[in-house]
Amino acid sequence: MLFTNLEFNQQQQNRMRALVAPDEVHFGNPEQIREADREAFLKAEIAFGWCPPEWLAEAEGLRWMQFDSVGIGEYAHLDWDRLSTRVTCTNLRGFFAEPVAETVLAGILALYRGIDRLVELQPRRAWMKLTLRPQLKMLANTTVVLVGHGALGQRLKVLLAPFGCRVIAYDRFAEGADLTQLAELDAVLPGADIVCAALPDTPDTRGLFDEARFGLLKAGALFVNVGRGSLVVENVLVAHLLSGRLGGAVLDVTQQEPLPGEHPLWQCPSTILTQHTAGGSSDELDRKITFFAENLRCYRQGMPLDNVINWTRGF
Amino acid sequence: MLFTNLEFNQQQQNRMRALVAPDEVHFGNPEQIREADREAFLKAEIAFGWCPPEWLAEAEGLRWMQFDSVGIGEYAHLDWDRLSTRVTCTNLRGFFAEPVAETVLAGILALYRGIDRLVELQPRRAWMKLTLRPQLKMLANTTVVLVGHGALGQRLKVLLAPFGCRVIAYDRFAEGADLTQLAELDAVLPGADIVCAALPDTPDTRGLFDEARFGLLKAGALFVNVGRGSLVVENVLVAHLLSGRLGGAVLDVTQQEPLPGEHPLWQCPSTILTQHTAGGSSDELDRKITFFAENLRCYRQGMPLDNVINWTRGF
Numbered sequence: 001m002l003f004t005n006l007e008f009n010q011q012q013q014n015r016m017r018a019l020v021a022p023d024e025v026h027f028g029n030p031e032q033i034r035e036a037d038r039e040a041f042l043k044a045e046i047a048f049g050w051c052p053p054e055w056l057a058e059a060e061g062l063r064w065m066q067f068d069s070v071g072i073g074e075y076a077h078l079d080w081d082r083l084s085t086r087v088t089c090t091n092l093r094g095f096f097a098e099p100v101a102e103t104v105l106a107g108i109l110a111l112y113r114g115i116d117r118l119v120e121l122q123p124r125r126a127w128m129k130l131t132l133r134p135q136l137k138m139l140a141n142t143t144v145v146l147v148g149h150g151a152l153g154q155r156l157k158v159l160l161a162p163f164g165c166r167v168i169a170y171d172r173f174a175e176g177a178d179l180t181q182l183a184e185l186d187a188v189l190p191g192a193d194i195v196c197a198a199l200p201d202t203p204d205t206r207g208l209f210d211e212a213r214f215g216l217l218k219a220g221a222l223f224v225n226v227g228r229g230s231l232v233v234e235n236v237l238v239a240h241l242l243s244g245r246l247g248g249a250v251l252d253v254t255q256q257e258p259l260p261g262e263h264p265l266w267q268c269p270s271t272i273l274t275q276h277t278a279g280g281s282s283d284e285l286d287r288k289i290t291f292f293a294e295n296l297r298c299y300r301q302g303m304p305l306d307n308v309i310n311w312t313r314g315f
Numbered sequence: 316m317l318f319t320n321l322e323f324n325q326q327q328q329n330r331m332r333a334l335v336a337p338d339e340v341h342f343g344n345p346e347q348i349r350e351a352d353r354e355a356f357l358k359a360e361i362a363f364g365w366c367p368p369e370w371l372a373e374a375e376g377l378r379w380m381q382f383d384s385v386g387i388g389e390y391a392h393l394d395w396d397r398l399s400t401r402v403t404c405t406n407l408r409g410f411f412a413e414p415v416a417e418t419v420l421a422g423i424l425a426l427y428r429g430i431d432r433l434v435e436l437q438p439r440r441a442w443m444k445l446t447l448r449p450q451l452k453m454l455a456n457t458t459v460v461l462v463g464h465g466a467l468g469q470r471l472k473v474l475l476a477p478f479g480c481r482v483i484a485y486d487r488f489a490e491g492a493d494l495t496q497l498a499e500l501d502a503v504l505p506g507a508d509i510v511c512a513a514l515p516d517t518p519d520t521r522g523l524f525d526e527a528r529f530g531l532l533k534a535g536a537l538f539v540n541v542g543r544g545s546l547v548v549e550n551v552l553v554a555h556l557l558s559g560r561l562g563g564a565v566l567d568v569t570q571q572e573p574l575p576g577e578h579p580l581w582q583c584p585s586t587i588l589t590q591h592t593a594g595g596s597s598d599e600l601d602r603k604i605t606f607f608a609e610n611l612r613c614y615r616q617g618m619p620l621d622n623v624i625n626w627t628r629g630f
Contacts, residue, residue, distance in 0.1 A: 098455050099428075102478075106428040109421035113414075118589055119425075119434045125581045127573035133595030140413050162473045163417075258442035266440045274433055280448030 003044035005030050005037060005051075006068055012285060019293050020046075046299070048292050053078055056087065064299055066292055067091045071228060072309060073201040080311035089309040094151035095291055096279035100226050100252070101155040103278035104196060107250030111222060111270055112137040139163045142193035146170065147185065147208075148227055149177040152198045168192075172204075173313070189216040194224065200315040201228035211236045220247040226278050229253040234265065241268035252278040318359035320345050320352060320366075321383055327600060334608050335361075361614070363607050368393055371402065379614055381607055382406045386543060387624060388516040395626035404624045409466035410606055411594035415541050415567070416470040418593035419511060422565030426537060426585055427452040454478045458506050461485065462523075463513035463542055464492040471511065483507075487519075488628070504531040509539065515630040516543035526551045535562040541593050544568040549580065556583035567593040 002020045005028030016025050026040035033052065041051055042059050048066045053075050056065065063086070070092050110116050114132050121128055141164045146153040149171035157167050170185040171177035179185055189195065195217060199205045209223075210233045217223070223246055225232055234255055240246040248270030257276055259265060265273060281287075295305050309315065317335045320343030331340055341355035348367065356366055357374050363381045368390050371380065378401070385407050425431050429447050436443055456479045461468040464486035472482050485500040486492035494500055504510065510532060514520045524538075525548045532538070538561055540547055549570055555561040563585030572591055574580060580588060596602075610620050624630065 099451065099453055102424060102454055103428045103430075106421070106424035106430050109417060110425055110430050110434075113418045113421040113589075114592060115418075115421050115425050115430060115587060115589070116434050118587060118592070119431050121590075122581060122588060125574075125576045127590055129573070129590045129592055132590065132592045133599065134597055136414065136592060136595045136597065138414055138596050139417055158477045161477060258444070259440075261440045266437060271437075272430065272433060273437060274428075274430070275436075275442055275444045275447065277429060277433070277444055277447045277451060280451045281453050282449055282451065284449065 001026060001040070001044045001046075003028060003037075003041045003047040003049070005049040006285060006288070008285065012289060015289055019289075019296060046296075056083060059087070062087045064305070065089045066295060067309075068288055070096060070315075071201060072315070073228070073230075076311070076314055084311055088305060089311075090295060090305050090307045091309055091315075092288070092291065093307045093315070095287070097151035097155040099281045099284075100152050100198075100278040101159055103252065103274055104152075104156055104224055104226055104250065105159055107224065107272045107274060108194060108222060109139060110272060111248045111250070112139055116270070116272060139165065141165065143168070143191050144194045144196060145185070145188055145192040146196050146198070148198035149174040150198060152226065153196070156196065186213070186216055189213070190218055192217065192221055194222045196224040196226070197231055198225075198227040199231055201230045202314040206230045207233050209233060209237070214240050214246075217246065219245055222246070222248050222250070224250040226250075226252040229255040229257065238264045238268060241265075241271055244269065248272075250274065252276055316341060316355070316359045316361075318343060318352075318356045318362040318364070320364040321600060321603070323600065327604060330604055334604075334611060361611075371398060374402070377402045379620070380404045381610060382624075383603055385411060385630075386516060387630065388543065388545075391626070391629055399626055403620060404626075405610060405620050405622045406624055406630075407603070407606065408622045408630070410602070412466035412470040414596045414599075415467050415513075415593040416474055418567065418589055419467075419471060419539055419541055419565065420474055422539065422587045422589060423509060423537060424454060425587060426563045426565070427454055431585070431587060454480065456480065457508035458483070459509045459511060460500070460503055460507040461511050461513070462500065464489040465513060467513045467541065468511075501528070501531055504528065505533055507532065507536055509537045511539040511541070512546055513540075513542040514546055516545045517629040521545045522548050524548060524552070529555050529561075532561065534560055537561070537563050537565070539565040541565075541567040544570040544572065553579045553583060556586055559584065563587075565589065567591055 002023055002025045004016060004025060007030040008016060013027060028037035028040065038055065041047060041055050043061060045061055046064045047062060049068050056075065056078060065087055067089065072091055114136050117132060143166045144160060146156060146167060146169040149169035153169055160167055168188050169177045170179040172180055208231050214236050241249060250272045252274040253276060254265065265271060298305050317338055317340045319331060319340060322345045323331060328342060343352035343355065353370060356362060356370050358376060360376055361379045362377060364383050371390065371393055380402055382404065387406055429451050432447060458481045459475060461471060461482060461484040464484035468484055475482055483503050484492045485494040487495055523546050529551050556564060565587045567589045568591060569580065574588065580586060613620050
């Protein structure tokens with residue numbers, strides 16, 4: 001049996017049923033867990049979606065879990081030395097590269113070209129042409145440092161190429177990175193006009209952007225984070241934004257999500273909070289089903305699955 | 316003597332003086348015309364900036380006028396058959412291609428990736444992740460019709476290439492356009508996800524986007540105008556935006572600028588008014604001086620100038 005708990009409409013449910021036939025599908029409640037969902041999960045061979053971490057340890061018959069996200073931080077503390085002998089986990093690494101890259105570029109260009117200020121002026125019907133024009137920046141020929149060179153960083157590099165940006169990528173693991181050591185990253189940060197971080201949440205990445213590292217950025221630099229909020233020591237980032245030392249920020253992720261109403265990031269200057277929407281698109285769920293279908297084909301034919309999680313590495 | 320009336324700072328004034336030495340420079344008032352400016356203009360051999368159109372007919376000694384804009388519509392009614400025998404006029408065609416292309420992309424990506432709505436949510440500290448995500452669109456693989464294939468259109472085509480967009484360019488004159496006839500344009504408009512117009516103001520382009528032509532666009536299409544406001548029949552555009560038939564608009568130009576406070580465009584849905592800032596950048600004036608300096612070198616050596624205006628064609 002297949003367990004799934006995503007927000008499928010009727011058409012998508014039918015597509016799922018056709019995919020796994022003659023096996024049955026249990027459609028769990030995507031909003032709130034019910035006891036029937038837990039019972040179904042414990043009987044499932046395949047799961048597609050998410051679950052409370054403790055379910056994974058109890059699901060004796062589960063052979064393959066396809067998470068519907070990239071981040072899997074909340075499952076990392078399980079006993080994977082034992083669990084991984086019976087269940088293979090896959091995530092959606094790479095799936096969000098295109099929408100996230102487009103949101104990153106949308107955010108950077110919005111700040112450089114004044115779109116955020118123009119949008120704010122509109123309800124006030126305030127014509128500020130002459131004030132704004134000399135404040136606008138161009139992305140052309142800037143230096144962009146990518147902290148993380150996974151699927152998103154690689155896609156961003158392609159989209160930035162025609163702007164003539166100098167792109168420098170740091171990544172300890174990913175192929176094609178220019179830099180693999182933190183000391184090398186720190187050496188290039190002072191030259192960056194834009195720093196774009198897209199790293200997973202691991203013990204090594206938590207708090208990587210602290211007082212010392214933000215202090216390396218040059219005055220007016222833009223900081224972008226589309227990986228995980230744990231990368232950033234937020235009170236330091238807030239201080240650099242409020243003082244105007246940083247030129248702005250585009251943040252898709254924060255330590256707490258939803259961001260609490262009293263959090264100072266809501267009103268930092270030149271800061272665009274994309275509210276963890278960067279991976280979204282109107283066809284997101286249909287694309288996820290297509291990804292699952294391709295991995296299901298591999299599973300049934302005994303071929304290696306795409307995006308198998310390495311629990312030792314943590315992503 | 317050189318007449319100029321741009322908003323130079325002291326350093327830029329010094330640069331101008333050094334460029335034209337041993338000739339003298341008259342720095343006119345950029346904010347408001349004074350009688351001394353008119354007197355200087357009438358004695359000048361070269362002018363760099365702008366002037367009331369009637370001055371051009373009176374300036375017997377003027378040999379070269381470098382306008383500091385692309386659009387020259389307000390001068391078109393002068394008697395150029397006679398005037399052009401004594402004065403050569405050049406404009407800044409192509410100069411704004413990079414900043415305008417970046418603003419066009421900023422505006423399109425803002426609408427597709429929800430940046431306009433996210434910016435509006437921020438002062439209200441409203442977390443809308445789950446509402447927004449399924450409404451976002453991707454630029455990847457869309458069809459973009461460029462109405463005008465001058466420097467801006469050509470630059471935009473380069474920036475759009477890595478998104479995998481299908482780009483179709485219409486232009487009656489410019490090289491490399493896919494379509495040169497209005498009937499051909501009308502045949503492709505129904506397939507466009509995005510229409511980006513960048514045409515000069517001429518008798519042929521005025522009101523080109525009227526009820527019939529907007530009616531050809533498919534539901535949800537985006538309309539961008541960075542050429543001249545006269546291209547658009549604005550009450551028709553407003554109606555299509557208010558009804559939701561058009562998916563949104565990015566407008567750098569309007570019939571009246573500044574846009575009057577009571578104009579309905581200020582509050583049309585999914586409409587970003589960039590307030591004629593698209594050509595702007597912090598280094599705009601320095602870049603203009605550099606352009607002028609290169610044309611001045613040609614002028615002095617009797618070589619052809621860049622961007623000579625063809626008054627018969629109208630741009």
